[in-house]
Amino acid sequence: MRCLEIKRQMEDDDIATVNELLDAAARADGRRPLSDHLYLDLVNGGHNGFAGLLASEPGHDHPVAYAQVSRGNDSYAFELVVHPHHRYEMATIGPELIDSAIEVIASDGGGNVNWWVYEPTSMHRQLAGDAGMRVGRTLHQMRRPLPTGIAVTAATRDFVPGIDDDSWLSVNNRAFAGHGEQGGWTLETFCQRQGEEWFDPAGFRVHDVDGQMAAFCWTKVHPATETEPEVGEIYVIAVDPDFHGRGLGKQLTLAGLEHLSDMGISTALLYVDADNTAAVSMYERLGFSVSATNAAFVNEVAPSNQFVLESSGNR
Numbered sequence: 205m206r207c208l209e210i211k212r213q214m215e216d217d218d219i220a221t222v223n224e225l226l227d228a229a230a231r232a233d234g235r236r237p238l239s240d241h242l243y244l245d246l247v248n249g250g251h252n253g254f255a256g257l258l259a260s261e262p263g264h265d266h267p268v269a270y271a272q273v274s275r276g277n278d279s280y281a282f283e284l285v286v287h288p289h290h291r292y293e294m295a296t297i298g299p300e301l302i303d304s305a306i307e308v309i310a311s312d313g314g315g316n317v318n319w320w321v322y323e324p325t326s327m328h329r330q331l332a333g334d335a336g337m338r339v340g341r342t343l344h345q346m347r348r349p350l351p352t353g354i355a356v357t358a359a360t361r362d363f364v365p366g367i368d369d370d371s372w373l374s375v376n377n378r379a380f381a382g383h384g385e386q387g388g389w390t391l392e393t394f395c396q397r398q399g400e401e402w403f404d405p406a407g408f409r410v411h412d413v414d415g416q417m418a419a420f421c422w423t424k425v426h427p428a429t430e431t432e433p434e435v436g437e438i439y440v441i442a443v444d445p446d447f448h449g450r451g452l453g454k455q456l457t458l459a460g461l462e463h464l465s466d467m468g469i470s471t472a473l474l475y476v477d478a479d480n481t482a483a484v485s486m487y488e489r490l491g492f493s494v495s496a497t498n499a500a501f502v503n504e505v506a507p508s509n510q511f512v513l514e515s516s517g518n519r
Contacts, residue, residue, distance in 0.1 A: 206268070206297070208304060211256040214249050222246060222256065225267050225287055232288035234431035238272065239320065241385060242283055244396050245274040253280065255308045257301050261290075268293070271301040273308055277388040279316035280309050280505075298331045306335065306505055314507035318500040332501035340502035342478040346492035350436070350472055351465040354490070358455035363408035363420070365398055371417040372410075379442035386440065402426075407467075409459045411452060418447040421460035425469065436464030438474035454486060461490075 211218055230236045238246070245254055253275025259268050268290040274281050282305050286297055302319070309317055319337060321328045332338070363372070373389060380387035397403065407423040424439040426432075438460050443452045461472050474492065476483050 205262070206300065207260050208300065209258045209260075210304065210308065211258065212250060212254060214246060214254075214256055218256065218258070219247055219249075221267060222258065222270050225270050225285060228266070228287055228289075229285050231430060233322075234429055235322070237285045237322075238283055239281070240397070240400075241276070242272050242274050242281060244400075246272060248396065251275075253312060255305070257304055257308075259297060259301060269297045269301060271305055273305050273317075275312075276385060279318055281385070282317055282319045284319070284321075294327055294331075298327075299334065302331060302335045306503075307508070309505045310508035314505045316502065317505055318502050320498060320500050322498050323496055324499045324501075328499075328501075335501075335503065337501035337503040339499050341500040343475050343498040343500070344478050344484065344494045345473055345475055345496040345498065346484075346487050347471060347473045347495040348461075348491040348493065350461060350470050352458060352461050352491060354458055356455060356458045356462050358411050358419075358452060358459060360409040360411050360421075360456070360459045363405045363410050363422075365405055368410065368417065369394060372420065375417050375420065375444045376440070376442055378445055407460075407463055409456060409463060411456060411459075413447060417444070419443040419452040419456045421456040423460045423464055425464070425467070433471065434469055436461075436467070436469040436472045438472065441474075453483075454490065457487075457490060 214222070226237055245251055246256065250256065251274075253273070255273040257271040257273075259270070261268050266287060269284065269286045271282065271284045284298065284301055286294055290297065306317070309315065318340060319332065369391060373391060373394060376389055377387055402424055404423075404425070407425070409421045409423070410417055411419045420440075420442060421438060422440040424437040426435045426437060428434045438457060441453065441456055441460065443456070464472055473495070474487065475498075476487060478484070478497065
């Protein structure tokens with residue numbers, strides 16, 4: 205019989221156990237599961253609105269699955285990882301973890317939940333439908349070879365940690381106002397990203413206009429795996445709304461790609477909302493093509509009676 209532990213805070217041993225599962229999934233899939241936001245929440249022990257759901261079975265010295273709920277700016281993100289040796293059990297493991305995650309969210313007061321799935325299959329769609337979820341956002345992963353052969357005409361400089369932080373927060377939060385994941389960042393969130401091993405200020409290209417940060421392109425290098433060579437990502441790119449209409453989005457993308465190429469990287473990737481036709485078209489003109497598609501299955505979770513009673517008792 206499967207055992208499911210729900211942890212609202214992760215200790216070092218818990219994080220190590222989950223990392224073993226994530227490593228096994230990465231070896232099988234050629235990519236690391238869990239988005240950056242969820243992974244940072246995990247390794248920092250879990251913030252308010254966090255829940256780690258760890259499934260185990262007797263006779264197995266590894267967890268069979270892990271699911272995580274992390275509260276974002278205005279919604280909950282949920283992701284599910286099943287050990288490669290147990291994916292034949294997805295039809296039973298999936299509903300158990302999805303239902304438990306929804307119960308956690310309901311007990312915390314409910315709200316919008318997004319279950320992100322890489323290249324969803326008919327099984328994922330069935331599980332989502334059974335849980336009352338529907339497809340919300342669709343995200344394309346686009347790739348192109350490097351170098352581009354296209355000249356960069358906008359001057360850029362390295363990001364300077366500790367000096368540019370506040371300016372970057374202002375540009376990012378203005379550019380992504382209302383965005384559920386990239387908008388509303390705090391200095392704490394930003395500093396966590398800067399503390400990651402992959403962070404490189406030289407790969408964080410900044411364009412200034414009259415001494416003011418007007419646009420940036422933040423790149424990230426994914427190390428080579430058993431199935432894929434080193435790949436460079438256009439991690440976040442934005443233009444301050446005050447400087448729209450100058451072609452800076454294209455130029456900063458090219459600056460980021462040039463930096464990655466100069467590092468000897470031969471393939472670049474980025475993610476873009478499928479319904480952002482203007483951005484998709486721009487990236488296609490720069491030589492990108494769709495290589496994979498992710499989907500967010502969404503639902504609005506009502507608060508549970510337990511939450512209502514506890515809330516009423518605290519007034």
